[in-house]
Amino acid sequence: MAVERKMQKTIIGFVPYQSPIYALHPLVRLVIFLVTGFIPLFVEIPEVNILFLIAIIGLFIYSKVDLKKLKMYMPMVFTVGLFIFVTYLFFPIAKGEKILLYQLGAVKLYYNSIMWATCIYFRIIALLFASIFYFSTNRERDMLIAFRSLKMPFVATYFLGLSLRATGIFMEDYQIIREAEQARGLDVSDLSFVGKIKHFSMYMIPLFTLSIRRCEEISVGLYSKGTVISNKIDGRKRPDYLMSKNPVTQKDIFYSAAIVLFFLAFCSLQVFGGVFSLDNSPINIAILKLLKGG
Incomplete structure (x- = not known):
C-alpha cells in the first residue's frame, strides 16, 4: 500500500504539500521574492524594516513552514549584527549629527553611527529572511517554471x-x-x-x-x-513540458502586475519624498530630543 507523502523537499527545507503558498503560480512567487528583496533597500527607518520582518515571519506561518528550522540561522544573525556594529564603532560615519555617547581612549562612540548601524542591520536581516522564505517554499522546478514564464533562454x-x-x-x-x-x-x-x-x-x-x-x-x-x-531538436523548438503543465493565466499576470505597481509606488515615496528616511524615524526623533535635553 502506497504511503502518501505529506511533506515535499524545497531548496533548503521541507514544506507541506497542502501549503497555501502553492495556490500562487511560481511566477507570482518569484515576483514576491524580487519585490521583498528590494523593498528594504529603500527603507532607512528601522521600525519599518522591523514591521517588514514581522510580515515575512507571517508569510512563514501562512505557508506552514516549521519556524524551528530558523534556529540554524541565528548564529548568522548574531554574527552579522556583531560585524556591523563593530565596523561602525571603529569607523564612524560622517552622515547625521555627531553626538558623542562614550569615549574610551581613542575609541569614540557616536550616536549617529550606532543608529545607522541599527538601520543597516535590520535592512540586511529583512533581506536575509526574505531570501530564506523564498528558498524554503520553492523547489528547483518552481524556479525553472518562473524563469521560463519570463521567457528566459x-x-x-x-x-x-x-x-x-x-x-x-x-x-x-x-x-x-x-x-x-x-x-x-x-x-x-x-x-x-x-x-x-x-x-x-x-x-x-x-x-x-x-x-x-x-x-x-x-x-x-x-x-x-x-x-x-x-532548446531545439532537429531544428524544431523543444516542447516545454513544465510550461505545458503550469501555464501562466491572466490572474497570475494581474497579481504580478499589482505587486510590481505596489513596489514602484512604495519606492517613489522614498525616492521623491524621502518618506522612509532616518530623519522621519519616531524612535530616532525621540532619542535625539532626549540626548539634547529637549
Whole structure:
C-alpha cells in the first residue's frame, strides 16, 4: 500500500504539500521574492524594516513552514549584527549629527553611527529572511517554471536548474556530515565561539570533495542520456513540458502586475519624498530630543 507523502523537499527545507503558498503560480512567487528583496533597500527607518520582518515571519506561518528550522540561522544573525556594529564603532560615519555617547581612549562612540548601524542591520536581516522564505517554499522546478514564464533562454534556465540542484545536494551533504559527527559522539555545544568557526571551516574539505564528485556524476548522467543543451531538436523548438503543465493565466499576470505597481509606488515615496528616511524615524526623533535635553 502506497504511503502518501505529506511533506515535499524545497531548496533548503521541507514544506507541506497542502501549503497555501502553492495556490500562487511560481511566477507570482518569484515576483514576491524580487519585490521583498528590494523593498528594504529603500527603507532607512528601522521600525519599518522591523514591521517588514514581522510580515515575512507571517508569510512563514501562512505557508506552514516549521519556524524551528530558523534556529540554524541565528548564529548568522548574531554574527552579522556583531560585524556591523563593530565596523561602525571603529569607523564612524560622517552622515547625521555627531553626538558623542562614550569615549574610551581613542575609541569614540557616536550616536549617529550606532543608529545607522541599527538601520543597516535590520535592512540586511529583512533581506536575509526574505531570501530564506523564498528558498524554503520553492523547489528547483518552481524556479525553472518562473524563469521560463519570463521567457528566459533555455540554456540559462538549464544552467540555473543544475546550480539549484547542486545547492540542495550541498545542503543535504552538510547535514549528513553533521549527523555523522554527532553519531560519533561529537558535541559542538562545548566548543567556544572561535572553536565553532574553526570547526565549521573544516567542513569545507569534505563538502568540496563531495561537490566535485556530484558534478562528475551529473555530467556522466547527462552524457549517457544524450542530453543536448539546446532548446531545439532537429531544428524544431523543444516542447516545454513544465510550461505545458503550469501555464501562466491572466490572474497570475494581474497579481504580478499589482505587486510590481505596489513596489514602484512604495519606492517613489522614498525616492521623491524621502518618506522612509532616518530623519522621519519616531524612535530616532525621540532619542535625539532626549540626548539634547529637549
